[in-house]
Amino acid sequence: MPLVTVKLIEGVFSEAQKAEMVERLTEAMVAVEGENMRSLTLVILEEVKGGDWAVGGKRMTADQVKAIAAGERPT
Amino acid sequence: MPLVTVKLIEGVFSEAQKAEMVERLTEAMVAVEGENMRSLTLVILEEVKGGDWAVGGKRMTADQVKAIAAGERPT
């Protein structure tokens, strides 16, 4: 039953990171709900274009998010 | 940036389980995206009423999901 949807900005995460994300989120859910629920646990990743995500009115690009992740830019 | 939304059937999880879910999902995301992204990581839990969730046309109640979690009912 549980449906986990993750919204991301396109281009921020690599394929390997997305694969790891799916795995870790599924394990996080199974740790709470129990192993019997694993096959019912869905994870969907949804990507929006850079610039189509704004915080406090400031549109964020993939590069800006990567700079935050790298500690080169404040949140 | 990342926004994690979890859809659940109301009444399946206790408050303690929901708190643990939020914590584990946040840690799962931070493990992938890096510590600098923590304050930008959102988790929202959304609950729908029992019966308002159907798999293969069969509506599921909270009790049925709990029975699956307890291994008393096949998925």
Added chain:
Amino acid sequence: MPLVTVKLIEGVFSEAQKAEMVERLTEAMVAVEGENMRSLTLVILEEVKGGDWAVGGKRMTADQVKAIAAGERPT
């Protein structure tokens, strides 16, 4: 895989109508995707409060929607 989500105003539809809705939507999907996909087909109903749905800036209540459905009010 296919996930069908229906947003509704709370109180417009009876339990019997919601059950019929789940059944008919599932059959509609299976008619397109094929019988083998039935067990992977999800339907979720989500209800918002009357007044929390607006068209052209006009907030709609459950009673107004029922009046439209009954032909007592223009759309």
Added chain:
Amino acid sequence: MPLVTVKLIEGVFSEAQKAEMVERLTEAMVAVEGENMRSLTLVILEEVKGGDWAVGGKRMTADQVKAIAAGERPT
């Protein structure tokens, strides 16, 4: 009022299937809610990339879903 959103994996369904899906889902809703509600009934299809949909932690591609639909692979 009713808003039907369908999430799909990109590339699983043809344009013709998507057109049929919209038509059948609309008819399913109108059969429950009544003909007067037809012009208020919305259907939106949303596609995510293959691999961005996981069940039980297993990421699904469009080809895998097509193989399930064709009965060449278990669900």
Added chain:
Amino acid sequence: MPLVTVKLIEGVFSEAQKAEMVERLTEAMVAVEGENMRSLTLVILEEVKGGDWAVGGKRMTADQVKAIAAGERPT
């Protein structure tokens, strides 16, 4: 066409504020898209329970959000 969905924590905003929110969001959209699009512009408010919204792993209650809005608590 445009569909504006607003997710809120239940109990943060009064009915009067929600009515104003719907009006202002509709006008914001119409200012961009043009008056002819008004009747196609939808706004839906969705409320989640206090505690079911977390930023950086910290669950927020309606009272905490109100304290932030009142300037009695840092964001």
Added chain:
Amino acid sequence: MPLVTVKLIEGVFSEAQKAEMVERLTEAMVAVEGENMRSLTLVILEEVKGGDWAVGGKRMTADQVKAIAAGERPT
């Protein structure tokens, strides 16, 4: 906290219009919730392909929506 999501048909709005949309929607929210909430206010734009949006069973393309906006086609 408030999360504003706008679903649009791809190709209807220019980059400049999308930038204006984000700005106006953020100001609309801040006008209701207060200036202290600005940095917590998120706006996400999500685009679906032309044809993947249907009203009353009729699929709408970007060109059709533009014609409505220009007053060259009834809603």
